[in-house]
Amino acid sequence: MRQTILAVLSLSVISALLSGCGGDLVLLNSKGPVAAGQSGLMMTAIYLMLLVVIPSIIMALWFGWKYRASNKDADYKPTWAHSTAIEIVVWGVPIIIIAILAWMAWWGSHQYDPYKPLDAESDKKPVDVQVIAEPFKWVFVYPEQKIATVNELRIPEQTPVHFHITSDFTMTSFFIPQLAGQIYAMAGMQTHLHVLANEVGIFRGFASNYNGFGFSQMHFKAHSLTEADFKKWVSDIQAGKGNENNTSAEQKGTLDFATLQSLRDGERSHHQIEAMLMDARTPKQKEIAEEAERMGPYPTKPYPVTYYSSVEPDLFKKVINKYMSNYHGAQGSSQANMQHAASAGE
Incomplete structure (x- = not known):
């Protein structure tokens, strides 16, 4: 019975992987060579594991039926050992399956390395996109085109795209399931991801690593x-015209460092909301504070799509x-101490 329960749970996990937690079969609906290759590896691994799962389910049901109390013809061997x-x-079947999975993992990790350029997939020059994870929104900077967007990404089809990814707050994860696997965004660090979209379409992107109340x-x-x-x-974005296909998007001027930091000005922390409740004196102040508490520390909808020319x-x-800055400061201090020690030795 325990084997049956484990097998059913395994099938449930497989179903969740296929759906990508989004209702559609994302794993079977890849739109790029990287995601397609990763999907192929995943499906092959699932088929191999089903070689154990399916026989386990069948044998668990068959043993329960064969050795039921009413079956007097079943063999009874109390001394069997x-x-x-x-x-x-x-022992042999699992060892063989694990060996195959280990080889697939090694081969796949090199073949679909997120840092590996997609030169063989297209002769077009890659489009560079710098991705900055902000709380709780995504900022996309196109350095060659000298434009930026918030919470919307647009790329040309059949063209390699090179993502440079970092975070301006806690660690999170950048994920577009139909194009490639997830990769982490970390403050003070840069990660890379190479993707290519085979066709025109709209794909879902999100943070796949829990990072706070606005996740x-x-x-x-x-x-x-x-x-x-x-x-x-x-x-159109460079000219400040916005996008005719997304009239709800805001069009703004220059995205500089100060503007980037100000994107989070409208968000209240838990401490600020508590202070509002404690300091409320008039019915109006109390109403505003209670509404802020109800809404929570972050908006209940994503940050609006915004374009910067x-x-x-x-x-x-x-x-x-x-x-x-702390690293550079410590490094500078260490170098100063070494120079001081060297001069003292002289």
Whole structure:
């Protein structure tokens, strides 16, 4: 019975993996070579594991039926203790499956390394996109096009895209399931991800690593466009015209470091909400404080899609260096101490 329960749970986990927790079969609906290769590896691994799961379910049901109390014809061997054939099967099959899975994991980790460029997939020049995880929103900077967006990504189809990823707060994870696997975004560090969209479409992107109270709002749409539509979108944003296909998006000027930091100004912390409740004197103040408490420390909907027609140079580097000041200070202090010691020795 325990084996049956474990087998059913295994099938439930497999179903969850196939659905990608989003209702559709994301694992079977890949839109890029990286995601397709990863999906193939995952499905092969599932098929191999089903070689154990399915026979376990069948045997558990069959044993329960064969050795039921009413079956007087079932063999009864109270002195049975060992079977070489059974030992070979129960040890040999798992060992073979684990060996195959280990080889697949080693091969796949090199073949679909997120840092590996997709030069063989296209002869087009990759599009660079710098991704900054903000609380609780995604900022996309296009350094060559000198534009930026918040909570919306647009890329040309059949063109390699090189993501440079960092975080401006806690560690989180950048994930577009139909294009590639997830990769972490960490403050003071830069990770890389290479993807390519095979066709035009809209794909779901989100933070797949819990990172705080606004986690459920940290998602976006990734649009794959034709090359002509992508160039037109870029030129419209540069000209401050916004996007005719998304009239609800806000169009703004320059995204500099100060503006980037101000994106979180509308968010209240738990401590600020508690202070509002304690300091409320009039019925109106109390009503505002209670509404803030009800809404929580972060908005109940994602940050609105916003376009910036220009970007401060090296904004991405400034975000990373913001968290490297302590390291550089310690390094400078260490070098100063070494120079002082050297001069004292002379």
